[in-house]
Amino acid sequence: MKNTIIAAFLFLASCKSVESINRFARSATSGIREIDRASFGFGQFCKLYDPATLIELTDTSRFAKSSHAAVHCELFKASDSLVGIINQTLSNYFSLLQAVSDKKLIAYNARPLVSSLEDIQSRLLPGLSFSAEKMTATKGILNTLLNEPLKVYRAKKLHEIMEQNDSALAIVIRGYEFILDSAMQGEIDQATQNYISFVYARLFAWSDSPVEKAFVNARYQDFLSLMNDERLKLRKSVRMLETIRAGHHLLAIEKNKPEFIETEKEITEDIILINHLIEDIIRLTK
């Protein structure tokens, strides 16, 4: 009796944890895709905020000279491709976690099979006379026999894969965070400095009247505001990655924890946070 209760508890816990994995993986996939969509790539920084491009903004000739400055952005684009590989790897992993944990994946319904067999039996072996109650019970047993072992196997497999890859995922996510938080933030600082060096300083020094200076300052503020939005997006992306890493770890080790309700609560909070961060990033990108 005791063993049956424990088995039933473990079974229920495994079903619930798969559901949590599914909800978490769905949010993580959307979040990682949003980071990719919203990111201002290294190539764009090179193209838009290169000194040669910025100097055009201070061109005082009546018609701005056409720019054919020798900008070599290949290295920057190569970095974008690598960031793309990291993003794609994480996105594929979470999207497959979502697909495998989907409850529709293992949802065989024995009703059509039993109904057909019931019909055949009534024609070929009318003497057996199965009652409707027995047929319903048969459907239930068949559904359980065909679906449940697969569900338990799936939960085991999912936990196994998540546990085996938890530390690799943590390192990849930390690397991604480093790229966004240090390298990309660095490019934003550099773009801001380039604007100051090649646009603002010149225009400010050339402007004579307070009106001109105010105009130059207003343009500088617009530029700073754009860069601040990019910084904010990066900070929110990093926070989202951190939440995804922590949530994955929690789900990977969850099977060892007896208090699943606590885990589920934490995962739900993580999912809410990820969804809020996605909304914030979308709002900042518009």
Added chain:
Amino acid sequence: MASRLTPRDLIAVAKCLTHFQSDLTGYELDHYGSLNNSQHNQIELALSRLAAGAGLLYANAVQLEFEQMQPLIQKMQGATQDLRRFLHKAQKIQEVLDLVSAVAFLADAIVSQDVDSIVSGIDNIIRMTRID
């Protein structure tokens, strides 16, 4: 013996270049009127080089970081493949179970001598077993 630069080292050097550029710009702005054209050009050249160097170092840090975590990225890709294989397997099992139901439906139609149901039952089985 020279040790290998880490991505963090590159970022630190890049930040130094950005700061240096900032100081040089500050100097130029403070002494704008007193500098001659040649000095302005020299400063601009130095600023361009500092900007290009810093920008490249930030981008290069990504490549160095990627190089370090490449084996782990491959491990994650392997995990994704495992999940894809499992998904495929589960979908196949579901297809087989659906096929059993379809065969039972056809058997029922044959026993009932219902020609329309026999035709739709056969169509259904052909559709389920078709290899695209």
